[in-house]
Amino acid sequence: MGMTMTQKILAAHAGLDKVKAGQLIEAELDLVLGNDITTPVAINVMEGIDKKTVFDKDKIALVMDHFIPNKDIKSAENCKCCRDFAMKHDITNYFDVGKMGIEHALLPESGLTVAGDCIIGADSHTCTYGALGAFSTGVGSTDMACGMATGKTWFKVPSAIRFNITGRPSKWVSGKDVILHIIGKIGVDGALYRSMEFTGDGIKNLSMDDRFTIANMAIEAGGKNGIFPVDEAAKEYMESHSSRPYKIYEADSDAEYDEEYTIDLSELKPTVAFPHLPENTKTIDEIGEKIEIQQAVIGSCTNGRISDLRAAAEVIRGKKIADNVRCIVIPATQKIYLKALEEGLIKEFIEAGAIVSTPTCGPCLGGYMGILAKGERCISTTNRNFVGRMGHTESEVYLASPAVAAASAVKGYITAP
Numbered sequence: 001m002g003m004t005m006t007q008k009i010l011a012a013h014a015g016l017d018k019v020k021a022g023q024l025i026e027a028e029l030d031l032v033l034g035n036d037i038t039t040p041v042a043i044n045v046m047e048g049i050d051k052k053t054v055f056d057k058d059k060i061a062l063v064m065d066h067f068i069p070n071k072d073i074k075s076a077e078n079c080k081c082c083r084d085f086a087m088k089h090d091i092t093n094y095f096d097v098g099k100m101g102i103e104h105a106l107l108p109e110s111g112l113t114v115a116g117d118c119i120i121g122a123d124s125h126t127c128t129y130g131a132l133g134a135f136s137t138g139v140g141s142t143d144m145a146c147g148m149a150t151g152k153t154w155f156k157v158p159s160a161i162r163f164n165i166t167g168r169p170s171k172w173v174s175g176k177d178v179i180l181h182i183i184g185k186i187g188v189d190g191a192l193y194r195s196m197e198f199t200g201d202g203i204k205n206l207s208m209d210d211r212f213t214i215a216n217m218a219i220e221a222g223g224k225n226g227i228f229p230v231d232e233a234a235k236e237y238m239e240s241h242s243s244r245p246y247k248i249y250e251a252d253s254d255a256e257y258d259e260e261y262t263i264d265l266s267e268l269k270p271t272v273a274f275p276h277l278p279e280n281t282k283t284i285d286e287i288g289e290k291i292e293i294q295q296a297v298i299g300s301c302t303n304g305r306i307s308d309l310r311a312a313a314e315v316i317r318g319k320k321i322a323d324n325v326r327c328i329v330i331p332a333t334q335k336i337y338l339k340a341l342e343e344g345l346i347k348e349f350i351e352a353g354a355i356v357s358t359p360t361c362g363p364c365l366g367g368y369m370g371i372l373a374k375g376e377r378c379i380s381t382t383n384r385n386f387v388g389r390m391g392h393t394e395s396e397v398y399l400a401s402p403a404v405a406a407a408s409a410v411k412g413y414i415t416a417p
Contacts, residue, residue: 001254005159006195009135013118021159032147033121036064040081045145054089055151057376062094063103066361071368101359104128104301108120111242115230127218129159130227131211137225158224160195162257165202167266175210175384179217180271184281190221208237209307220278270416273399276387284416294408295378299330300364304380306336308402313345315406317416321353322412328356328370366390379408
């Protein structure tokens with residue numbers, strides 16, 4: 001049997017002609033990523049490794065984004081630990097206040113991730129870069145430490161599920177609706193340790209931002225990674241953002257897949273994931289009841305890109321945020337923030353009664369900038385809605401697209417534009 005895209009990338013980085021699902025390999029890494037929460041743990045581990053410095057100062061990225069700007073003494077100490085480490089080892093790609101962004105939006109924008117790469121990151125949503133045809137996956141801080149020291153890590157080669165994307169989405173259906181539909185279909189463990197490989201002529205109707213969103217949430221179906229073929233849109237994105245060479249891998253015609261699904265974009269509707277799992281999905285017309293919200297969050301590594309802000313602004317334009325709703329808008333990077341400012345989107349959000357934050361993960365993980373009290377509900381463009389994810393264990397998080405989150409912020413209850 002032939003190999004999938006993911007298997008071909010792993011084989012190449014392991015120096016092998018061929019790999020098969022379940023095989024244990026050691027692979028060379030193109031990039032090792034950490035943030036202000038996971039990196040300090042990795043640094044402590046690395047201190048116990050008999051190696052004086054990192055394997056390649058240009059192939060490590062440290063992004064301060066979860067509790068930035070620092071919210072308390074502990075977060076300040078964590079960032080100082082990362083900052084000192086970056087200075088000691090002359091890390092090229094260290095991103096701090098004023099230069100940072102939410103890591104999984106920042107790295108592609110900065111040209112650090114391209115097709116054919118093998119990337120690990122001590123953050124579960126590292127799978128985002130599969131949108132560009134890279135193999136990228138989240139690991140623990142110990143694996144990050146070993147990766148920083150040696151430039152290698154081990155993998156069990158994953159088997160794969162193929163998702164054949166067809167059709168064209170309607171006006172308010174985005175990549176978020178696509179991945180919520182898929183997770184609702186297969187469940188939060190439906191792709192456990194498997195590669196989610198997206199194919200089909202409908203991919204051309206998904207923007208790069210849509211693809212980043214879909215790949216980002218592969219982990220929410222249990223996936224080891226998500227990956228898209230490299231088409232003209234992906235090439236254009238890489239060539240406009242990066243000076244690095246890229247390598248295109250294509251699945252063999254006889255590649256083996258555990259399962260195959262067809263997703264017709266034209267049939268999808270705006271979708272919401274109800275508490276307390278991303279698989280608990282309903283289309284907007286299946287809700288049936290009026291679910292009032294107290295907070296709306298538009299941002300994150302999943303949906304904080306410029307197209308997301310444009311969609312939200314289009315919905316909010318000329319309207320006001322409901323009196324009982326706190327609407328928090330978070331551009332994912334400084335460049336996105338500046339672009340939104342230049343386009344007048346920030347002004348529209350503020351005039352509508354929303355607030356706009358510096359780039360930060362903040363409320364997504366219940367960090368800050370939007371903690372929920374007991375009994376409160378939030379509609380959010382983030383990626384997880386577990387119990388207590390955004391605050392009190394008796395609060396609720398509903399996952400949705402920027403358009404649905406914006407429409408709900410205006411109405412005060414969950415609705416579509």
